[in-house]
Amino acid sequence: MHTPAELAALHQSLFGADPALYRAPGRVNLIGEHTDYSGGFVMPAAIDFSTLIAISPRTDGRFVAHSVNFNERIDKPIDELLAARSRHWSDYPAGVLWALREKGIDVSTGFSLTIVGDVPLGAGLSSSASVEVCTAFAVLGTLDVAMPLAEIALMCQRAENGFVGANVGIMDQFVICCGEQDHAVMIDTRFLTYTLAPIPPDVRIVICNSMVKHSLADGGGYNTRRDEMEAGLHILQRHRPEIKALRDATLDDLSKWGAEMKPASLRRCRHVITEDDRVLAAVEAFKANNLAAFGELMHAAHLSFRDDFEASCTEIDILVDLANRQPGCYGARLTGGGFGGCTVNLVAANHARAFVESMRAGYRAATGIAAEIYTSRASAGAHAVSI
Ligand code: GLA
Secondary structure (H helix, E strand, C coil), X not given: CCCHHHHHHHHHHHXXXXXEEEEEEEEEEEECCCCCCCCCEEEEEEEEEEEEEEEEXXXXXXXXXXXXXXXEEEEEEHHHHCCXXXXXXXXXXXXXXXXXXXXXXXXXXXXXXXXXXXXXXXXXXXXXXXXXXXXXXXXXXXXXXXXXXXXXXXXXXXXXXXHHCCCCCCHHHHHHHHCCCCEEEEEECCCCEEEEEECCCCEEEEEEECCXXXXXXXXXXXXXXXXXXXXXXXXXXXXCCXXXXXXHCCHHHHHHXXXXXXXXHHHHHHHHHHHHHHHHHHHHHHHCCCHXXXXXXXXXXXXXXXXXXXXXXHHHHHHHHHHHCCCCEEEEEEXXXXXXXXXXXXXXXXXXXXXXXXXXXXXXXXXXXXXXXXXXXXXCCCEEECC
16 A cells, blocks of 8 residues: 555656645444444444545546556546446546535536555445545545535435445445544434444454455345335334334334235344344443453344345355354454455454464365455544645
8 A cells, every 4th residue: 555655756746736635444333234224323433444545636627536456547527427427436536526516516627636545345344435535535625625524424425325326324434534543433323423432452353354245336235125124114104104214113113013014124124123222232332341242242233134134145154153263252243235245353352363363264264265354443534644
């Protein structure tokens, strides 16, 4: 990964202009999956991996972006860029310009961007939201427009929903804006309020990448799950109109009216309703420094993700089973949108090294796949970088 100084030098050589620099992290979700479009609770943390963008303004109305990772440049008039998505990495920065323009912010003068990142792609660690939030910070900074963090997060979610075509919730963009070093962020996605939960110093967040790639847009399963959940919600609303989102529903509601739903909808709704309760319990467990209780909730969350939400896969289940057998592992679960990607593991610091080795060996023996395993601290949210 380029250092900020190296990226600035590259930008200068590509565009002949001194850039401003911005960084936005990826995220890992400790608990609270698929609750963030039901007004529910989530508990993610920003991670060490990040996107770094060098930006300078243009005057010719073009968007010129060089991706270091793809070694590719796109160069288009802004109007053409924003006319339709192109199913290309540039959809993420373009989506942000589109959403900014929708908010009445003039982006027509154009920008030059040099982009580099080390958030693993398609791994459920929010590489896309990281690029979106970084672009938003970069463009707003260049235009000298101030915007509250929650509004930036919503605007980036809008980019993903309205331009990229993934019907995602608010969690990723929000934590990437509001993350704090060494803290998880407990977000109430209905009110967009949050509290910081310090990660105990004697624990490590270990992320195991199954190397099974997932996609949120275009048939990746995410939009279908969301539709199934919403079909169930509408049935509950017929009986109890005060249910505005699944956050307001209870297991009692499901036992009364779940039989009217398709079985898949019933399971999706059960996952979401029980997951909200688990997040609230997990917050209490964290506060009491009760990592064993936190780990059990992670485990229950995984079973619900696997059996009710049906968004796990064989490789991920193997990783979770392996982790549950390792000394010092409090809890393990699939993190993120699902259908592949990574597991998140809460591991006692003094066992972390042995955990990583044994997970690598065990996963390779079971699947033949070389997992990438990362030990990350919780990191800060998006920010400007000085060289
Ligand atoms: C993806 C989405 C989030 C959230 C998670 C599942 O990461 O971007 O909004 O729905 O999946 O919890």
